[in-house]
Amino acid sequence: MIIAIDGPAGSGKSTIAREVANRLGLRYLDTGAMYRAVTLLAIEADLVPDRIAEAGDLAAKAQLRFVDRPDDLTRVFIGEREVTDEIRGPVVSGHVSAVSADARVRAVLTEKQRQEVARGDVVLEGRDMGTVVAPQADVKVYLTAGVEERARRRQLQLEAKGMTQSLDELVADITARDAYDSGRELAPLRRADDAVEIDTTGMTIEEVIGAVCRLAAKPSTWPLSRLIRSPLDTWLYRTVYSIVRPAFRLFFRMKVYGVENVPCTGAAVVACNHRSNLDPFFLGCACSRQVHFMAKAELWSFKPLGWVVERFGAFPVHRGEADRQAVRQALDVLAEGAVLGLFPEGRRHRETELGDIRPGVSLFSLRQGAVTVPAIVRGSDRIVRHRLLRFPQVTVTFGAPIEPPGADLPRADRSAEMTRRLVDALHGLLASTQDQA
Numbered sequence: 380m381i382i383a384i385d386g387p388a389g390s391g392k393s394t395i396a397r398e399v400a401n402r403l404g405l406r407y408l409d410t411g412a413m414y415r416a417v418t419l420l421a422i423e424a425d426l427v428p429d430r431i432a433e434a435g436d437l438a439a440k441a442q443l444r445f446v447d448r449p450d451d452l453t454r455v456f457i458g459e460r461e462v463t464d465e466i467r468g469p470v471v472s473g474h475v476s477a478v479s480a481d482a483r484v485r486a487v488l489t490e491k492q493r494q495e496v497a498r499g500d501v502v503l504e505g506r507d508m509g510t511v512v513a514p515q516a517d518v519k520v521y522l523t524a525g526v527e528e529r530a531r532r533r534q535l536q537l538e539a540k541g542m543t544q545s546l547d548e549l550v551a552d553i554t555a556r557d558a559y560d561s562g563r564e565l566a567p568l569r570r571a572d573d574a575v576e577i578d579t580t581g582m583t584i585e586e587v588i589g590a591v592c593r594l595a596a597k598p599s600t601w602p603l604s605r606l607i608r609s610p611l612d613t614w615l616y617r618t619v620y621s622i623v624r625p626a627f628r629l630f631f632r633m634k635v636y637g638v639e640n641v642p643c644t645g646a647a648v649v650a651c652n653h654r655s656n657l658d659p660f661f662l663g664c665a666c667s668r669q670v671h672f673m674a675k676a677e678l679w680s681f682k683p684l685g686w687v688v689e690r691f692g693a694f695p696v697h698r699g700e701a702d703r704q705a706v707r708q709a710l711d712v713l714a715e716g717a718v719l720g721l722f723p724e725g726r727r728h729r730e731t732e733l734g735d736i737r738p739g740v741s742l743f744s745l746r747q748g749a750v751t752v753p754a755i756v757r758g759s760d761r762i763v764r765h766r767l768l769r770f771p772q773v774t775v776t777f778g779a780p781i782e783p784p785g786a787d788l789p790r791a792d793r794s795a796e797m798t799r800r801l802v803d804a805l806h807g808l809l810a811s812t813q814d815q816a
């Protein structure tokens with residue numbers, strides 16, 4: 380089990396990572412301490428601030444050693460010399476951002492960190508664990524907290540050590556470090572697309588630890604074999620839709636536009652706006668091929684309903700968590716050359732035409748090289764009004780397929796570009812279908 384925890388200064392990474400490692404019986408690696416130790420060596424060798432480019436050699440030669448202390452900061456050694464306290468002092472803190480931005484220092488330490496990952500069973504803590512050092516981690520967490528809260532926490536830590544620093548100074552210090560760590564060119568502080576973000580503002584340490592442990596402990600409840608549909612399922616799917624489709628045409632005067640945009644064969648993602656629980660049925664009716672929907676796991680808590688939606692090719696996703704099983708299942712749908720249905724806003728949105736699109740949605744197209752077909756359902760939110768059933772017209776419009784960006788873009792930019800293309804396409808479709816509302 381590899382757990383990667385990233386986040387800005389003062390977000391509580393060390394406390395959380397150490398305790399999670401303790402409870403789950405995993406090793407713990409504080410990669411910030413590695414950058415701090417190399418910074419100390421660089422300061423002592425007089426390489427800071429003008430000859431930082433030479434610090435990489437020091438990093439390569441340094442024998443860094445860590446001894447875990449369950450109840451306190453890990454003891455850090457360079458060779459036989461203990462530097463635990465020294466590396467946390469203001470001198471090292473003042474220069475560590477600059478040293479950690481050096482390419483060779485990063486390359487050397489990243490390699491050392493990957494060797495630790497290769498030994499398995501570890502909780503990693505830093506800035507680029509989920510994005511660079513261990514993108515294959517089983518659980519990725521991105522911890523955040525408001526700047527003021529982080530400054531207050533740092534102040535309490537300092538007070539516990541008999542030191543004082545004003546809150547304003549600490550806010551300024553943390554803001555500057557955030558900007559430096561996120562703005563640097565190499566391995567900047569960034570949430571991995573598939574990381575779960577936990578805003579720890581107002582949460583107790585115990586609550587955060589519990590949330591991370593739950594992510595790590597979630598059992599694989601959904602065997603992939605369920606994806607392989609029996610002939611009965613396909614038969615059922617076809618039969619039910621052969622009844623539902625004319626019924627929807629009759630009652631909702633359902634119209635479908637642009638269905639030719641759904642490829643006749645091969646893997647494709649259909650990404651649709653979401654305003655009513657009936658949307659999957661309208662989309663299923665409109666689409667020329669069977670759609671395998673990622674559907675909220677709550678539907679399965681009422682077993683008969685779960686059975687029914689499963690017969691329609693859906694599989695569960697636990698929202699607000701890193702549901703690796705659901706991600707794997709979605710990728711399997713595409714690997715089998717089938718159509719994956721997603722609601723990229725993550726939940727129903729009634730207040731706005733289109734909610735924020737989750738960046739992780741682009742992952743599926745990118746990983747499998749599949750096109751994404753944008754789709755807009757209109758009218759479905761007017762079916763149930765004031766608890767009364769109505770029969771407004773419902774339209775489903777498919778837009779032109781979006782190709783995932785190719786090798787002309789750096790890998791790190793592809794996900795954002797794919798998300799941008801999808802957002803643009805959905806807004807374009809909303810605008811062009813306005814008169815259907």
Ligand code: DC
Binds near residue numbers: 411556
């Ligand atoms: O987590 P920390 O405050 O001990 O980290 C010290 C510095 O090291 C921080 O300013 C950014 C840098 N760092 C990094 O660049 N990459 C990491 N994986 C960990 C820390």
